[in-house]
Structures are given as C-alpha cells and as structure tokens.
Amino acid sequence: GAVVSQHPSWVICKSGTSVKIECRSLDFQATTMFWYRQFPKQSLMLMATSNEGSKATYEQGVEKDKFLINHASLTLSTLTVTSAHPEDSSFYICSAKKSPSYEQYFGPGTRLTVT
C-alpha cells in the first residue's frame, strides 16, 4: 500500500509553454501533498505544500504564479509550470501524506527539460 504515481515521467517542452504534472495517491487518501524540486547532484528542495480544497502554501523564493498547484481531490494534486524557461529544467517530485502520520510517500519523479 501507499503508492504514489506521477505523470508524465518525463517531458520536453519549448521555452514559453506551460507543462502540467500530475501526482496521484493510488491506494490511499492524501490530505496533504508536497512538491519538491531537485537539481542534478543536489538535495530535494520543498517548493510547496498542498492541502486538499485549499490554496497551496509556497516556500520562500518559489513563485506561486509560475508554479501553479491545484489539489482538487484527496488523491490528486497537479503542478503547472507556466511560461517555462530552461532554468526550470529539473526533476520534480511529489509526495503524499496520510493524516495524522508523519510519513510521506514519494512519487517516482518527473524529469522536465525546457528547450
């Protein structure tokens, strides 16, 4: 149990376009989902916390108008990278948490390349 999926697993897009990444909890309801970004040979950096039915909470330095997060249901959160630029190329990872547990279950990640 506690499987999290992401779609797509990789995507290449042109500069200026928008890309949507989906994060789904397959066998449990996730009250909270998190979005991380990871650059090569670096650690995971939390971008935002997403609670079902409410606005996402963004970490300092993360542009909320550029990284749109929608947590529409207890099993789905989406991250839309708007007007993508090459510097947005990264590995985006989501995780989901069951309340009240501390434990987060991670998705397999999405590799975004902006050309």
Place this chain on the structure above:
Amino acid sequence: GESVGLHLPTLSVQEGDNSIINCAYSNSASDYFIWYKQESGKGPQFIIDIRSNMDKRQGQRVTVLLNKTVKHLSLQIAATQPGDSAVYFCAENAGGTSYGKLTFGQGTILTVHP
C-alpha cells in the same frame, strides 16, 4: 538547516562491509527523522525513521542512531550489497507549525564495490 549541496559526500565500501552514513541537522525543534534512499532517476524510498524520544532504532540490516545533544543522525547498513549503491538522504520534520514538512540533508553517495 538548509539542504542545498553542490558536492555530495561520497562513501565507497566493499561488498559485505558495514557502512555508516552521517547527517548533521540544525533544528533542535525537529522531532522526527527519516532516512531515504534514492536511486538515479527515481523518487526517494523510505528506509527507516526515528522519533526524537528515541536514540536508536533497528530495521532489517539498517540501524539509525540519533544524538540530540550534538544534533547528529547516522544510518548504519550491515553487510552492504551492490544493490545498496544509491544516494542517501536524511530528512527532519520540525513539528509544530511546520508539521509534515520535511527538510532534507545534502545527501551522501554510497558506492558498493563487488
């Protein structure tokens, strides 16, 4: 503390040896700690966790030690195998208003030679 690392520490061991991976944390309010394993191109995989009211916890081939006095966490892997080769991250949860949010350490690259 912050978790950005441009040059990940590395640890190379021979198959069958024991491995010890260390992590320092800075937030004395953190009350929950986790070790994750990340293979190339994949998401983090849970290994073992420990709460701040404990100083040691054992799993299958893995042991986590927590020293709150010096804010230090370690992961011990017994009889390391080539399949253990990966990047290992510690993560901490600060609790309180940061409940559920994890701060990741910089990571350590473990390479196991057959």
